[in-house]
Amino acid sequence: MRGVVRGTLYCALWYGSIVAGFLFIACPMLPLLFLSPPKFRKCGDRLFSCWELYSTALLKMFGVKIVVSGDHILPDESAILVMNHRTRVDWNFLWAAMYQACLPSIAAHRLKFVLKDAIRHIPGPGWIMQMNGFLYITRRWEVDRDRLSRTLDYLVALGRRSQLLIFPEGTDLTKTSKEKSDKYAVQHVLPQYTFTLHPKTTGFSYLVRHLQQSSYLDAVYDLTIGYPDYIPQTEVDLIKGNLPSEIHFHIKRIPSADVPTQDLTLRRWLEDKWFDKEQILNEFYQEKRFSAEAWPLTRLRPLYVAFVFWTILTGAAVVLMFTSPVFQLWALIHAVFFVALSLFTTGFSQLEMGWFWRWKSHFSTAKKCS
Secondary structure: OHHHHHHHHHHHHHHHHHHHHHHHHHHHHHHHHHHOHHHHHHHHHHHHHHHHHHHHHHHHHOOOEEEEEEOOEOOOOOEEEEEOOOOOOHHHHHHHHHHHHEOOOOOOOOEEEEEEHHHHHOOOHHHHHHHOOOEEEOOOHHHHHHHHHHHHHHHHHHOOOOEEEEOOOOOOOOHHHHHHHHHHHHHOOOOOOOOOOOOOOHHHHHHHHHHHHOOOOOEEEEEEEEOOOOOOOOHHHHHOOOOOOEEEEEEEEEEHHHOOOOHHHHHHHHHHHHHHHHHHHHHHHHHOOOOOOEEOOOOOHHHHHHHHHHHHHHHHHHHHHHHOHHHHHHHHHHHHHHHHHHHHOOOHHHHHHHHHHHHHHHHHHHHHHO
């Protein structure tokens, strides 16, 4: 029972903070999109970075230690991050790793995930991730290629260096997914893996080549996640309070000059990286740590500030939701708006990118006339 209370409190604070940030900060920021899309994107990225501090703080408050080793991530780089997808909740822990990994400490990264399309429909998290420019894929390449192309062109046009995280395995490691991966390995005369799944290379190759052609790729970061004690497979494990005591990340930076430029070579390159990752994880689960020396968590003050701020904001949202008809109406209007966006469009990004190109065209025309 104690574990369930602990897990429920953790999930309630995590989810509640997202909803509170959406209603109190993100939604009031919407008019800025129509005045200046670049400023809207800058503010949106900053808001999400501030919220990530709370996610990191929660893990620390609930006794989860994040151990990071390897290369630091440069937040001002345009980069692609690839990571093994051990469980469905890996991404929840990644934000804490990014906090420790990014240098310099005063700079905030602009990490955006490539996720399954269904996730954008989740009330709260799905909506805020839409507003943050996350990329959603359908597993139909004709559709996904168009979505990726439009989003990448938009990021390049903004001139903001962003980091795109992709899970090349396409799903988390389960008994069913491993059976499919093993079947694929037999069909293509490949080794069968224990700690990873064989990566899908199409999307990764396209992302890399598109950014290379735009001279917008600074590096590829190879991230490996490992759980030395308990592995929470789904969100249900978190609700039950089954949080791991430690989560380890190892990071390797590959400069763009060392990344292939041809499609088939890129695909083979990623497969080789996954072969190496399997060996690294094999050693990890024997030693219960990665070989490189880990970095200590030294920046604690921002975490304490974030914990106080977002907890108060979450509490205020709960109180107003029960006591204020005006706040209830505000929440209802924006919920209906985002449900409609999710059902009848490809998401908030379609609205944001469509308006950006019109705004840019109008701005350029006005500048020429003046």
